[in-house]
Each structure stands twice: as structure tokens, then as C-alpha cells.
Amino acid sequence: MYKRYLYGDGPGAKQESTQSSQTKQEKSADSVQDIMTTAVTKCWEKVEESCDRFKNSDVLQNARGPTDKRKQSSWKTVRVFVSSTFTDFFNEREVLVKKVFPELREWCEDRSLYLVECDLRWGVPKDSTTSDTIYTCMEEIDRCHSENEGTPFFINLTGERYGWVPSDEEVPVDIKSQYDWISGTSITFMEIMHGAYRKRNPNAVFFLRDGEFCKDIPKEYYEKFYKRFVDADPVQKEHLRVLKQKLRARFPDQVFPYSCQMEGVTEEIGTGRATLKLKGLDDFAEKVQTFLQGAISRTYPDQKADKNPDPELQEMENQRLFMEKKSEFVAGREDLLKTMLSYAKGETPVGLQLTGGNDKSFVRDPVYWGLEKGDNPLLCLSGPVGYGKSTIMAKLAQEAEKCGIAVVYHFVGCSSDSRQTEKMYRRIIQTITGEELDDMPPEEQDCMKFYKDKFRNCLPRLRKDDKAILLLIDAMNELVDNNAYSHLSWLPPMFPGKIRCIVSTADNHFPTLHRLEEHPFYHAKMAALTIEDARLIITHTLARFNKRLAPDEMDLILSQGCVDNPLWVWLITEELRLFGDFRTLSTKIKSISVSVDGLLASVIKRLILDDDTGYMKKAVSVIGCSQGGVPVHDLMNLLGDIDQKEALPALYWAKIRRHIKPYVRTVGTREYLTYSHSAISKAVEDTVLTSKDEVKTYHTTLADYYLTWSTDKYINVEMVPYHCTQAGLKQRLINFLRKSPDSVSMPDFVRARYFQSMRCKNLADPVLPSIQDAVICMACSMKKSTFAPRFYDNKSSCVVCGSQIFGHRPAVRAHYCAFHSVGQSERIGKCHVCENVVGKDPSRKQQLGMAYGQLCDRCSFGNDAKKCCLILSD
Numbered sequence: 001m002y003k004r005y006l007y008g009d010g011p012g013a014k015q016e017s018t019q020s021s022q023t024k025q026e027k028s029a030d031s032v033q034d035i036m037t038t039a040v041t042k043c044w045e046k047v048e049e050s051c052d053r054f055k056n057s058d059v060l061q062n063a064r065g066p067t068d069k070r071k072q073s074s075w076k077t078v079r080v081f082v083s084s085t086f087t088d089f090f091n092e093r094e095v096l097v098k099k100v101f102p103e104l105r106e107w108c109e110d111r112s113l114y115l116v117e118c119d120l121r122w123g124v125p126k127d128s129t130t131s132d133t134i135y136t137c138m139e140e141i142d143r144c145h146s147e148n149e150g151t152p153f154f155i156n157l158t159g160e161r162y163g164w165v166p167s168d169e170e171v172p173v174d175i176k177s178q179y180d181w182i183s184g185t186s187i188t189f190m191e192i193m194h195g196a197y198r199k200r201n202p203n204a205v206f207f208l209r210d211g212e213f214c215k216d217i218p219k220e221y222y223e224k225f226y227k228r229f230v231d232a233d234p235v236q237k238e239h240l241r242v243l244k245q246k247l248r249a250r251f252p253d254q255v256f257p258y259s260c261q262m263e264g265v266t267e268e269i270g271t272g273r274a275t276l277k278l279k280g281l282d283d284f285a286e287k288v289q290t291f292l293q294g295a296i297s298r299t300y301p302d303q304k305a306d307k308n309p310d311p312e313l314q315e316m317e318n319q320r321l322f323m324e325k326k327s328e329f330v331a332g333r334e335d336l337l338k339t340m341l342s343y344a345k346g347e348t349p350v351g352l353q354l355t356g357g358n359d360k361s362f363v364r365d366p367v368y369w370g371l372e373k374g375d376n377p378l379l380c381l382s383g384p385v386g387y388g389k390s391t392i393m394a395k396l397a398q399e400a401e402k403c404g405i406a407v408v409y410h411f412v413g414c415s416s417d418s419r420q421t422e423k424m425y426r427r428i429i430q431t432i433t434g435e436e437l438d439d440m441p442p443e444e445q446d447c448m449k450f451y452k453d454k455f456r457n458c459l460p461r462l463r464k465d466d467k468a469i470l471l472l473i474d475a476m477n478e479l480v481d482n483n484a485y486s487h488l489s490w491l492p493p494m495f496p497g498k499i500r501c502i503v504s505t506a507d508n509h510f511p512t513l514h515r516l517e518e519h520p521f522y523h524a525k526m527a528a529l530t531i532e533d534a535r536l537i538i539t540h541t542l543a544r545f546n547k548r549l550a551p552d553e554m555d556l557i558l559s560q561g562c563v564d565n566p567l568w569v570w571l572i573t574e575e576l577r578l579f580g581d582f583r584t585l586s587t588k589i590k591s592i593s594v595s596v597d598g599l600l601a602s603v604i605k606r607l608i609l610d611d612d613t614g615y616m617k618k619a620v621s622v623i624g625c626s627q628g629g630v631p632v633h634d635l636m637n638l639l640g641d642i643d644q645k646e647a648l649p650a651l652y653w654a655k656i657r658r659h660i661k662p663y664v665r666t667v668g669t670r671e672y673l674t675y676s677h678s679a680i681s682k683a684v685e686d687t688v689l690t691s692k693d694e695v696k697t698y699h700t701t702l703a704d705y706y707l708t709w710s711t712d713k714y715i716n717v718e719m720v721p722y723h724c725t726q727a728g729l730k731q732r733l734i735n736f737l738r739k740s741p742d743s744v745s746m747p748d749f750v751r752a753r754y755f756q757s758m759r760c761k762n763l764a765d766p767v768l769p770s771i772q773d774a775v776i777c778m779a780c781s782m783k784k785s786t787f788a789p790r791f792y793d794n795k796s797s798c799v800v801c802g803s804q805i806f807g808h809r810p811a812v813r814a815h816y817c818a819f820h821s822v823g824q825s826e827r828i829g830k831c832h833v834c835e836n837v838v839g840k841d842p843s844r845k846q847q848l849g850m851a852y853g854q855l856c857d858r859c860s861f862g863n864d865a866k867k868c869c870l871i872l873s874d
Helices: 002-007 018-055 059-064 090-109 130-147 173-178 187-197 211-216 219-229 234-250 282-299 311-326 334-344 389-402 421-433 447-464 510-516 531-543 551-558 566-578 582-591 596-609 616-625 632-638 650-663 678-687 692-708 713-727 730-739 741-745 748-758 862-866
Strands: 076-084 113-118 153-158 204-209 255-258 261-267 274-279 376-383 406-411 469-474 499-506 521-525 664-667 672-675 775-777 828-830 837-839 850-852
Touching: 018 187, 018 234, 076 090, 076 130, 076 187, 090 113, 090 274, 090 282, 113 632, 113 650, 130 153, 130 173, 130 187, 130 650, 153 187, 153 234, 153 282, 187 204, 187 234, 204 234, 204 282, 211 219, 211 261, 219 274, 255 282, 311 389, 311 406, 311 421, 311 664, 334 376, 334 389, 334 499, 334 521, 376 389, 376 510, 389 406, 389 469, 389 499, 406 421, 421 447, 421 469, 499 510, 531 551, 531 566, 551 582, 566 582, 566 596, 596 616, 596 650, 596 678, 616 632, 616 650, 616 672, 616 678, 616 692, 632 650, 632 672, 632 692, 650 664, 672 678, 692 713, 692 730, 713 730, 713 741, 713 748, 730 741, 730 748, 775 837
Parallel strands: 076 113, 076 153, 153 204, 204 255, 376 499, 376 521, 406 469, 469 499
Antiparallel strands: 261 274, 664 672, 775 850, 828 837
16 A cells, blocks of 8 residues: 555556646655554554553463473573574574574583574575464464573564565464464564563563665675665565664663674575675674573573483483373363272272282292282273373372372383383382482392392381382383383282382283283273263363364264274364364364274374475484484484584474474473374384384484484483494494493493394303404503493403403403304414404413403303304494
8 A cells, every 4th residue: 555655656647747746746755654654653552552461461371381390300491582584684693503502502501401592584495384484483482481481582683674574364363363463564573572572571682783784785786685684665664663762662771783794795606696794793692692691590590500410310300291291181080080099098999809819920929029918909000002091190190199198100101211121110119218229239130130129128118117108100011121021020019008009001911911910909991981071172172272163063073983082082183173174174074084093194194295394204203213202402403414414494393393293292301202192103103114124214314313413422322222223233333332432321231231132142162172262462451441431451341341340259251152263273362352363371371461351240141151252243
């Protein structure tokens, strides 16, 4: 409309004299000025109204959730949102990404903080729709609100451009309602409103760039670049002028003007694309870093980093966060919860009878545990996959704590360590007994037996203790040793005193059920959902997104045969929530598979088919191949270019995360991203990871990343051995275990386990004449260990795993098998380290300037002492 007034191009324009034409143009210019002033004034009237509404609303409070729980975390996430127009701030973003954020990230790590920068203007896909871009930007700011105490860290860069203004038709109706969208304003303007202005955010900073440098643009590039840096539209210029004025008034100590100079124009090799280079941005970079450090220090005062974070404390935090998330909403199951809670209080559970108790104990030996009359049998909750056992266990933990019962809980599958039986058992024992467990002595061979003995010795004291304790172990069927003979050997058949134990398992995992049935236990079974429970879940889930189904559509869903399965109900609700054409909603409901597996397969295929970034398949595959999840920061890097160490652009990742959000969960303070249900992980394996070669490729990619890019030693020592093993990269695994400083923190028994899997399996019994000793020449024997990155020498190191040899008993010599002894004899050997010729004493009594290779207790246990000591890389 204003263009018609400005240029006089309306219909019926008449020819007039020069003088009258000039007069008309002057009047037209005055009229345009009035219209611009009126439009901008009305815009800011709406801004003030929205500020008042947000001041009295709970929109942002709901977004950030309860802050007191998050403050308990040892490590916190700092999210910095960068807001700017697109084409004119390339140079500043380069400074932020390559200079400011790396230095700030290191500063944050010293304070137990993870820095995550979010610049959605970086790498915007060409085919992004308006609504998609708006949704992504607003939701990312919501996330910053949620994770940073309701005051997001917000950087705005403003120059001489107001930014792109979407039409009313391009802004979705729900966006207008949810974010109080102001018509006729740019996306950048609304980012400022939502991220800073309305709540007078103290963690927001604004940098206003002086546009004088534009005068120095070379003439041959002037026309091309000027419009990228300066708005020609008079209305947008007026909007921009008033915006700067309002920002200075509202944030007097948070607005920083800065200037820069033209450096020149560069053209990219290959593409020929010209880029305007600016200089003089050092002061800008320093001010950004100074402000953010001050804002972060105010938000998270006295936050000090633990240089050696305790994995057990981190696992306890992961468990707590998972429990709180799972217990947010429970539909029905009141009777089941009441029964289980009565058992936790020491009462006989109503409606449940003791079952099991056959004559064969197998590994759960009651004599070993020293059971007494009056000890408490376990309670087992079982049910089909997807029936909500974890939700019930999490809710029970909360209800028991409210009753004053000390609850010790462990949710298998909630983190990368949670499936490790040894780590779980150690944490449970320490929590129940209140005692710190010493590390296992090197002479011990069986880790679980060591812990079992410790726990058994504490039972008499716990039997006399008057403290009520509830032990909850969820998803026991998902432990790593779930199919081993020793599965559940660590679980006492009964518990003493006021200790009660409730476990859960899938009802299709018979090894777990059979182990439990060795002794009497209470057996509670998950019943199918009732129609009313299913209706409640659907209504509640859709209501969170301001959506609801018509009565006939709801009845159509409730008439399906799979409606008694909570997982199916949740999945179909998510599918309908994302479905846009409500005119054909009934047809959509009828087309959805009535089996969980079929519905999950269609969900995964839809995610990949609808993906416009090209990275969705890789994302779901990498998560599926990970060991208990992959950190979000690492996933962004893995989806990018590992060779060039370039992460995936933020907007690409934001779009992927937004689409997979319903099917994943983020666990732990290190933000491990994993599937929210084991059934989803299984569906990814069956739908996407169908080729063994492709699976190996993904494991190789993960191994490459953690070997060459990742700097987190704690994560590297977990991920590298696992992915190298899965990808068959034996030599790379050997190099990591023997040379990488990251592997120093790996326990000796874990290191030995990996080396044992790569050890030659041939017999090397020294009584056979063709078997030769492993020897080390004198020079190598006194050098720092070659078999592990430790500080002791080769002659006192195990030649297999590299752990130190202790002198409490005669050392076990290492030998080669007949095949690997070829070329050696009783008089001449080959150095195990450098392979140089070594002279030997035929009597094997004297060491002629050399040392015999030795095996540690773990690598020589049982028949391992008679196995070849050579590690095979192929």
C-alpha cells in the first residue's frame, strides 16, 4: 500500500504540470511519512500491550519448568541464541563461531557448564518454508528459556536492515496465538520480543553496527552489496530507527554500538561467489565475551568444574532426571500403584499371592545369602513391551518418597552406563549400605563375586537396622548379561529387615522370569489399558497442543484392536497430532497400522521421507548404533563433516530434532540422546539398519569421531572401544588402548577384557617343545610401558593388557603358540616390543640382558595362562 503512495502508481493517475506535479509529490511524501509513523506507532502500541500480557502470564514459566530441580545438576547447559538479519552479518558470525564461542566454551567447562550456541541464520536451507522457519526460531528460543532459568542468553546483531517481514497469511495461526505475534513485523523483530524485550531479559545483549563502512564498498560491487547491508524500504527504515531507540531506552546497559571497516571483497574458489570482508571486529568480540561471562556468572554463581567427574555421581543424576521425566503423567493404574505402595510400606500386597519357588536354585543360592525366617520376598512387575512399566516404577518411586521411605532406584536403559551390571550393583550396594566400596584388588578375578561378598556381609547389619528402604530396579531384562548363566546371581532371593525390593521385566524375556521363579516372589502383571484410560491419554496429549478429536474420530480410534497397548495409543496420538489435513482425519485413522511394530515402521519411514535436510536417516541410524545414546553436541558433529571438523548447521539440526523429538529422550547432565523406548530402537534396526555393511559403516564413523575430534575423555573411553569392536577396527582399538592418554582412566579389568577378545586363541602350553617364551630385550625392558599409556616400564607390565605386575606371588610367564613361535628357539628369541633378536639361556634360569614377558592375574586366570599372548589386529 505504501508503495502506491510513494511512487504514485495507483490507477487513474493524471498528467499534471511540473509545478502541480511537484506539489503532489510533496503531499504524497508527507502522506507516506504519516502512514509510516502511524504504522510504527501502532506496532509499538501492540508491543506494550503484549509486554503487559506476558508480565501477567505463565507462558514463559511453563516453558522453563521448575528451576529448583535443575539446580541440583552438577553440570548445566548454557544456550546462547544469536539473532540477526541474514545476509549482512556473515563476518560477525564468523568471529563468534571461530573466536568467541570456542574461548567461551573453554571458560564454561572450567565451571562445569556446557556451552551450546544456536545461530539459526547459519546454513538456512533454500527450501525452508516460512512457517517452518518461524516455528524453528521460536521453539529454539523457548528451549533457551527452559534450560537457562527463564532468562536465555541472547545476542542480537542489528545493522541497517530490519529483516524479512512475513505476510499475515504466511504466519501460522497457532504461532500468532502462542507467541502473541505482531503483524507487519520481521522475524528478527519477533525474536527480540520473545527472547529479550517482553521480559526485560538481563542476559540479553544488543550490538548496533555503524553503517559508515558501506560508503567504502568498491564501485564494481556497490550495487550488488549495498542492498545486502542497507534497507531501501522507507517503512522498514522507520521501524529500524524506532527499534534502536526503544532498545537503548529499555536496556541502557546492554546496548553496545560498534564500528568496523571495509577490508575488501574475496571470491570463493570454485564457486566464484563474492563475499564482503570486514575488519576491526576485535572490540566487538571482546565485548561479546565480557558480557556473556558476566551474565553466565550471575546466573550460575560459584559453579566450579570437577576436573575428574565422578561417574557414579553422574549416573545418580541421570537416574534422577529420568525418574522425574517418566513420572510426569500416569493414566489409570491407580489400583496397581496402591498395591505396590502397600508392599513398599511393609504390608502384605492385597490381591497378590506368592508364586514361584521351585526346587532348583541354579545361581541364586539361598545358602550363600544366609536367608532367615521373616525376610522379605521380592515383588516383580511384568508386562508386554510398551505397557508403561517404567512409568509405573518412576511414579512409585515418587509416591514412596512422599511416604518417608528411602528409595534406591535404577532404571536400566536410561544412560550409557545403566545397562552395565557391575556398575549398577556397585551403586546400589553403596547407596543401601551407606558405605564407600574400595576398588577391587588386582588378585580378584570375578568382579561380581567381589561385590556379592561385600553385600552379603552387610546383610546381618541391615537385618537389625530399623530403616525402611525400597529398592526399585526397572527393565532387568535389558541388562548386558541378560542371557548369561550368571544373570541375576547378584540378586538375593529375599531381603532382610525393612528392605523391600521391586523389580520389573518384559514378560517375553524368559531367562529373567525363570531366574525369579527359583524362589517365592509376589508377581504383579501390567493389565491392558481400559477404554477410558486410552481416552484420557489421547485427550491429555492432544490438549497440550490445543488440539482435540471429534467424538466420532475418538470412537474410531478406541474401536481399534490395539487400543489396550499404551505404546500404540501414544504413537497414534503423535501421528494424528502431526497430521495437517483435518478434513481427511478419519481416513488417516483407518490407514494406521493396528500393530506396534507396523506403526513404528511407518513412523520411521515417514520421518525419513518427509525430511528436507537429507540428514534424518543418518541421525536415526547413528542414535540406533550408539551405546545407550549419543551426546547431542556429538551428534551435531557426527552429522556434519568429520574430516573438516565442521558441525551440521544449527537450523538443519533444529529441524531434525523437532521432528524426532517425540520419539527420543535426552538423559543425564551430558545430554545423551537416545530413543524413548526400546521398541523404537528395535524398529530402527529392522527398518533402517538392515545391512551389516551399513551398520559397520556407522560404527566406523562413530569410532572416527571419538578418535579424531571429540575432546571429552570421559565419553571417549566409553565410546571408542565399543564402536571399534562393533566395526571390527582391531588395530585402531589396540592403538587407543595402548597409546591414547584418554584410556589411562580405564579400569584394568575392562582393558583386559577388550584385549582378551583380540588375543590369539591357540594353545601355548609351555610343556610342549615347540612353544617359546615371550621375551623383551634389555633396551625395551627399561622403557616406559608399550602395552598401556602408563608410567611404569615394560618389564613390569603385562604383555597382553599392559596392567602392572604385582610381586605378591610368582609371575606367570607369557608364551607364543606353535605358529607364532616359528623362527625362535631356546637360544634365540624375538623381542616382544621391537622384534629385534634376543639371546636366551636354554635353561631358562638366567636373563641374559633381557626380561621374560609376564601375564597379569586377569590375563593368566585359568586356561588363559596357557594361551598365546600375541594380540591379533586382523
